[in-house]
């Protein structure tokens with residue numbers, strides 16, 4: 001297959017990629033949730049939870065929209081993934097899925113939560129996820145040591161802590177404090193997520209000011225739904241985020257600011273289209289507009305467990321719907337590295353991998 005051939009899934013999978021917008025709990029595959037459920041039901045036949053393969057609606061059948069989406073977490077997944085063992089298992093599984101999909105750097109994000117039934121507080125939750133990340137790195141190292149050829153392909157993992165729109169200021173401050181405390185262990189930033197209909201969020205401003213003061217990366221879910229006026233968007237821009245997630249319903253004057261500041265755009269096509277957050281299908285997705293305008297795009301999956309579209313499939317979608325060729329996909333993937341929260345060394349490692357990949361593709365074409 002040559003670099004001038006039309007891009008296919010084999011190409012987008014082999015292409016080294018960075019994933020910058022992936023919610024840990026939403027990225028757990030249905031199969032992994034099913035395995036957790038099987039283990040629980042075999043230990044407790046009276047478990048009052050249905051099999052996730054039945055309980056979680058299929059997005060491909062049109063069974064999920066923005067109203068039915070958020071309760072999937074509160075009513076089901078959080079009830080299932082509710083102890084140290086299942087959080088560890090799920091985190092390892094999510095990371096392995098990204099590695100298998102050709103992702104070489106991921107900034108996973110998660111909302112610290114209290115699990116009273118398991119005696120886990122928010123700090124405990126963060127520690128469990130960080131430990132699972134460390135275990136994944138160690139197991140990967142062992143595997144690569146056994147196979148020296150794959151060494152450079154290693155998936156590097158960082159963590160972003162999410163503040164939910166429904167949090168109080170005190171809760172949000174706790175998230176920022178945890179991010180600062182565990183920074184040395186791979187936390188790189190703060191996110192604002194949660195149901196976008198939940199308003200107001202102005203009470204959270206001091207938490208983002210504190211995150212900024214501490215030098216943490218800031219990303220926010222931005223304009224997921226249409227809104228009256230742009231006050232909320234303008235306020236979020238005052239928090240000085242380096243990146244914005246989704247960026248769907250944005251008035252022209254706000255687009256101008258985003259372009260001037262060259263903010264990173266975490267665009268999640270399948271989520272937006274399948275959840276009906278954006279209109280007009282894939283072809284009408286705002287990816288096209290920002291790509292043409294030279295925006296700093298990081299294609300992302302959002303919740304691959306629910307939307308069932310991997311990052312390599314997202315790259316294949318932009319090839320299919322916007323006509324990007326192999327070189328443009330490679331450029332897109334390379335460009336996303338500009339906006340990672342990881343340090344210069346991390347960026348250079350990823351660029352090296354990408355450049356090597358491209359060189360090999362070219363060599364293959366010449367032979």
Ligand SMILES: CNc1ncnc2c1ncn2[C@@H]1O[C@H](COP(=O)(O)O)[C@@H](O)[C@H]1O
Pocket residue numbers: 023024025026073074109110111112162164193194195196221224271275302303
């Ligand atoms: C349309 N896309 C989205 N928009 C806004 N927030 C989203 C989201 N997808 C996921 N989340 C947020 O991430 C949490 C699950 O992962 P964690 O428990 O944090 O790992 C959800 O509860 C929701 O608050």
